[in-house]
Amino acid sequence: MSEQQLSALRERLTATAEPVTIARIAEAVRASGLALGSSTTSDLVRMLRDELVGLGPLQPLVDEAGITDVLVDGQRNVWTDGALGLQRAGVQFSSEEQVRGLARRLITLSGGRLDEGQPCADGRIGDCRIHAVIPPIAVEGTMISVRIARRSTATVEELASQWSPAEVWLTLLRGVVAARLNFLVSGSTGSGKTSLLAAMLSECPKDERIIVVEDTTELQPDHPHVLHLQQRKGNVEGVGHLGMGQLVRETLRMRPDRLIVGECRGAELKDFLNAMNTGHQGAAGTVHANSAESVPARLIGMGALAGLSPESVSLQASAALDAVIHVERRQNRRLPVGVSLVDRVGASLQMVPALSIPSTRGPEMEVPVAGPGWDRLRRRIGLH
Template sequence: MFGKRTSFGGNTQSAPPPSRPVEEPRPTPQAEAPAPEARPAPAQQQAKPPREEVMDIHATESAARDKNYFQTKSSIFNALIDSIDLSQLAAMDQISAREEIRDIVAEIIALKNFVMSIAEQEDLLEDICNDVLGYGPLEPLLARDDIADIMVNGAHRCYIEVGGKVKLTNVRFRDDAHLMNVCQRIVSQVGRRVDESSPICDARLPDGSRVNVIAPPLSIDGPALTIRKFKKDKLTLNQLMKFGSISPEGAEVLRVLGRIRANVLISGGTGSGKTTLLNCLTAFIEKDERVITCEDSAELQLQQPHVVRLETRPPNLEGEGEITMRELVRNCLRMRPERIIVGEVRGSEAFDLLQAMNTGHDGSMGTLHANSPREALSRLESMITMGGFALPSRTIREMIVSSIDVIVQAARLRDGSRRITHISEVLGMEGDVIVTQDVFLYDILGEDAAGNLLGRHRSTGITKPNFTEKARYFNEEAALVDALERANVEHMDMMR
């Protein structure tokens, strides 16, 4: 099938001498232990070398192994590209293409007389398959469902977040050019590019995972790649309850809010789980509702059949062709939406979203960065003001009050856990101040021996919040009142 496969067969005379590319180098004399028969030395001479010196030796050995490995891999990779028909490879399914590449690489290793163990050869085969068909060294990390974030700081440092904690991995790229090739492959899938003339790029993976790339000269120590991974199985409110992110009674209140078409703003810091929570709330949208989503990078995974997904577009090389979030939100109003979902409110689109919520598009939702419900309202006001709207502060606040029903606050705590800390409703105005009322709160009670924070969700004692009227209209009042009363009884029992 691959007519060029034998093209490297005649080059065996000029092949490099046999080598063991991943063989560990001989320890340096300074690192060798003294011979047993050596005369005892003073205590000062018998002391172990400083930790920094040992680390430097290990780092040198690791760098030498990496250099040998990448040289061998580069030689085999170049021979593979010369011998394979990429157009025919692209027409094959993933499994068949991977098997074909493995066969050819094994043949190249035999012809070029590389000497390596079966385990070393297997690692090399897997790496080359990932380079040709996937995202290179990132493939093993992308395959793991327990990783929340992948952070690549240049070619030789890659961190991951697992269980809320950031850890350094042994994933390495050959050099910055190798890393840039992987970045380019990712962003090209969504019609974007990243290079010196356009060094910042937002993109997404096929599963919706968010990708950000910033390249030199803006990134001084090499390209920086950040991937916010999505789980293969979409999280639900039931799973959030199992994780302790929300209590059963709080989850029932959130379910009711999704069903009764309340206008919800989800607030939280970076990595607090705002998009995940928004996905959970959209699960309660009725199947027959027309939903339109607006995002910078399409991340939301709505399950309803009648969904229109819109995505912003950056400017081209000439600085033209940009489509902003505000333009998308304004265009939504001409598309007969029943709900508008904004992935993240960052600027003047806040004004148009509030207008939509206030003009018959009940049940619209969005997220923004803020550390508390009160701060979220202030940020909304600031975004509208910075958008160039010459409106008095009181007018903007009245618009916020008439548009937003509930603010749900998510937080990432210092032990890495994510919790819903507030469910707050917007009541109205007292003078020039917006009045809010907490329905559910999360209290931190302490921490265990492992450093994990201990806390509990509690009701504030309110049994009939302002959105009870909406719940009655959608026949959800009984479920709402029951959840709040159960939460109040549980809180009183704990107080005793």
């Protein structure tokens, strides 16, 4: 097929306001009158899909099993992250204009805007969360980050294949869910917080109603009754913004059995703590933190954004939260490495270690160590 014929197909598909779908692309290829074999037709449909409604040259990488992130750096190189760690992909863009054009198309397709007036933007296309930055903010060149949220959520058993000893963590995590403790999953970026939380929510009884609030929808637990609320950004004039805090308040009128905040990162913490302190048990969320011990400082910082004093955050958090489960990425394995109880000593919020795995050289040396909070946690979740 010549470039002229390919261009004509593109124009035909984008000439109207009708959504470009796989069915429309296939129909346009069939109606083109071109003599194509079945495999060539299939390849052409796939290429047009990737270019018009997919992620272009990045789509084949997104479709690969085990890939969690696809990254384009300022030198037009493409990297992937996943089960094998960060690796250079066999894809490279030919020019800065090509990368910037793809970034703008993806953000526009997701309903956002990326230009000199707004050089940083994010959005969502299907199961992918897109983030893009263009110069002069991106010094070396346009950068694109794609985070893939797989709908086929792994179960706790599947995740536990990377843990050691798996049976200890499986029993503990299931106990936390069954006892309806309020908990946070803490960890750094890419440590597996969302995957673990989704797997734990899949363990909830099937007659429970789970309502998830997120800035960008990622949590996809395998559960028959999950509802998602996603925050909305304002337009160019700032009109129409609907933030996380308001969405948390809205959930309280929607009869949630479990209220989940996908990621606590700002002033919505105030509403989340208020909800947990007014009788909502089994609530959960994630928080970025380098360790469980650094979670109190993170919560106090978020509380300050909502006008709460450190003493108020400590008082409310110690009454609302029961536990923090910390996860880390060790040797390309994502695993829980500690569970702490949330307590208050005087005016300070503190983490009381219940079970932890010290940093070691390999899985064969990963031995859980009981801490001062272990007996209390064990009684809370019914372990003997």
